[in-house]
Amino acid sequence: MESERHAECGGPSAPPLLPSLPEQRWHLPAPLEGLGSAGPNDRADPGDLETFALPDELLAVLRRRGFTSAAAIAALLEPPAAPDPQLHFADLSKAVARLQTSCAAGEAVAICGDYDADGMTSTALLVGVLQRLGARPVAAIPSRQDDGYGLNAPMVERLEAGGVRLLVTVDNGISAREALERARDLGVEVILTDHHSLPAEHPPYLALLHPACTPEGSPYRGLAGVGLAYVLAQALCLKLKRADALAVALDLFCIGTVADMAPLLGVNRRWLMDGLPRLGASGLPGLQALARVAGLEEGPMDATTIGFQLAPRINAVGRLGDPRLVVELLTTGDPERALELARECEALNRQRKELCEAIEAEAVALVEADGPRRSAFLLLAQGHWHHGVIGIVAARLVERFGRPVALLSSEGKGRLRSSVRSPKGFAVDQALQQCADLLERFGGHPAAGGFTVRAEQVAALQERLEGLAQSWLAERGEGLPLEPEAHLALGRIDRAFWQQLRRLEPFGIGLAAPLFWCARCRVLEQRLLRGGHLQLTLEQGESRLRAIAWRWQGQGPLPEQVDVAFRLRLDRWQGQERLQLELAGVRCSGAGEVLLLRRERSYWCRRQGEGLLIRNAAGEEVEAAIGPLGEAAAEHPYIRSLVQEAAVALGLVA
Incomplete structure (x- = not known):
């Protein structure tokens, strides 16, 4: 599907989107044909998938990650023994x-x-x-x-x-x-x-x-x-x-x-x-x-x-x-x-934390000194920065500004040593390869790397990296893309769901913890904690849950109603255990309405009875019924896919 698949709140007269963690572009997932089908080339038997007794939201996550058959899911839940x-x-x-x-x-x-x-x-x-x-x-x-x-x-x-x-x-x-x-x-x-x-x-x-x-x-x-x-x-x-x-x-x-x-x-x-x-x-x-x-x-x-x-x-x-x-x-x-x-x-480790906080504060000040028009590639240098921790700080700046970052510190004898980190999509190793003639040494992989450069080459290096990053940014767009994988209502979150989620562990690279999203949550309480973390109490229907945004970068208090993207965690504190949402993004909710953008066309969608009402920019409206899995009772394929997409965006299906 060629839609941008991101929803904005409230239609053409809505207030601007809130800054997220950091300012993000939400891309909601493409609708699934139904949890029993695995696509035109890999159909799964609904009965086979039901044998795993996984919630629909988790099956949706697995389907979207390519686990489209019962055999693939079985191998994930119980991997075979290592071969000889x-x-x-x-x-x-x-x-x-x-x-x-x-x-x-x-x-x-x-x-x-x-x-x-x-x-x-x-x-x-x-x-x-x-x-x-x-x-x-x-x-x-x-x-x-x-x-x-x-x-x-x-x-x-x-x-x-x-x-x-x-x-x-x-x-x-x-x-x-x-x-x-x-x-x-x-x-x-x-x-x-x-x-x-x-x-x-x-x-x-x-x-x-x-x-x-x-x-x-x-x-x-x-x-x-x-x-x-x-x-x-x-x-x-x-x-x-x-x-x-x-x-x-x-x-x-x-x-x-x-x-x-x-x-x-x-x-x-x-x-x-x-x-x-x-x-x-x-x-x-x-x-x-x-x-x-x-x-x-x-x-x-x-x-x-x-x-x-x-x-x-x-x-x-x-x-x-x-x-x-x-x-x-x-x-x-x-x-x-x-x-x-x-x-x-x-x-x-305490010393490492202190060094990171000090270097991060200096680096952020250097970036913000350039004003709102910041560079596409953030290359920052201070001779006294510690080689051992600049990689950690570079990763934090990527999270904060959504741009590739290189932090340089002195190596002596006119040379500087760097750690480089980047957002998804900007290949560090390829970028450094294109700068090889300016570097003494370099290496890395797509997400991270490092190099040594002579001081007199830094200006030329910055110019070349800036050009590469500008081309990438023009294609990708500003802000970090946020890609939730399934809608999860607060009322669905309990110990039984948590135990089912744990069946997919261990989580990490190659199998990240699922990123869920929930629409139209009421913010009952919000409190800024020491260290810059934001703690919320969210309500949806009769369900209430605590949420935490680590290293919150938002501006001002949140509105009464928000959509949140989150990972589910079990928080342990002073002998107590409770489920908690670990936020990856926050945005304002529309008044039951979302805007879908498909290329240069705009559609405002909201729930109406047992179906959806969709309005285009010319004011033309169409109503369509939806099934429990988001299937649309519409004859035209374009309208059918639009309704399925709206059902996902409104949080009506996983």
Whole structure:
């Protein structure tokens, strides 16, 4: 359907739309033909879908995400067991054989990780397993401030001088050609486990485990670094018949996978569903201590808890401190030492928060100093900004302003180092590639990246990035698109619905928590909380629910009646649990009327009796009845599709 599918409130004489979180353009979903049909090429039997006993709203979300058959939904709810990894990783046997020799000989093995949560949990996983199997693993993680990302030649030389003859990289290494060539020259063997982009020409190595080297469609394709470390450790323990050595490896897999925002599908989904329920009773003293300082001693540890509570505390160490602190935390067997290390993580996390708040305030002031006509690409530089946190702040500015952002800080010797983040649709990696001649180094993926640039090239770089962003913005339009997936009335939200929603967990990249919307909610209370968060009490019919808008950027009080876009959360506070709407967008409601825009045509739609009344710009009106699933009793296909679309926009169907 070629409609813009967004509704404005109240018709031509309505007040302007409220600023959303931030100012957004709502795009409501295309209507479904009925929850029993899956489209012209993939029809599903309504009876098949009913066997899952999922609410219509959740079935609508799954249908719109492409889960259009009973088999696809069944595989989502209960993923199959992971297949034999030997059939998916060609070098796995070679890597296991070499590590088996190391364990038998008590050999020193360097585990060369990265300083983010994925790299640190990967390192801890292999260090812990190899210690139990008889090897002498050494954690070797570069400093973010002093060494930069990944394995480097001086590290290789230091490790070789200390007697290391085998390196295992985790979450890095595939692009470290200079370091790997130095290792080859020194006679040091290297097992590479990495999930970053493969170079056109591979560097030298003994064995390589990489998701892109698995067969097309492999369930191992979405593994992060910690997933590859888990595959290697699991295969080694199986070979040595030492399942006991793998006891806590799945716990570390869960933390690293969620923290790295790996897609939660394939074997990631299977292993998370196996590991998350037992995470709260983990045998890792370090994990228990980290949960304690984070105030998570009660309640289950799910993917949301990891992403918003544990991962930031782990990442803070890599951003501001020594990553070996986390490796020790996650491998120590001493509860007292674990608590001491967890408190150090907590202190660094508080420091990280303070730095982020200070840098964000400075950056926002720089943007707003340019007035309402802000740049299409926000490139901001301050020499004193901390390299370790500018990526977090850049992501916050993307949320606030809806534009790609690069924050630069001094690296010394006339160079600046940057972290780049962007909204959906603007490809950071492609943009940096088009600026390659201006950059010293760069890398990344569509949503995020980084580069180093000489100070004298910054003006030219800003001009080129501005041109790229202007072209993208002209095509996409101002504001962040907001795309709710299904209408969910407040009266439908209860513990039974929450339990059905939880059947779709874990949520994350590749399977985000559903974004619902609800029309014509009455605002009973609104209160601005410390930290700039907005708390609301919403009413619809006889149902009342609390809602929270984190880091609210709206202007002024809300009107009495609003439409809200939200994700459903279970809020735990002081031993109490309650369902809460976590708002992603707010706009004023029309007086039972919405405006649909189709190309250059406008239609005002409102409910009338058991059907709809639709009026065009010329004042012509047509009435049409609608069924319970939004099907329209109209003969003309255009009118029928318009009625179905209006039923979605008015919140009459999911």
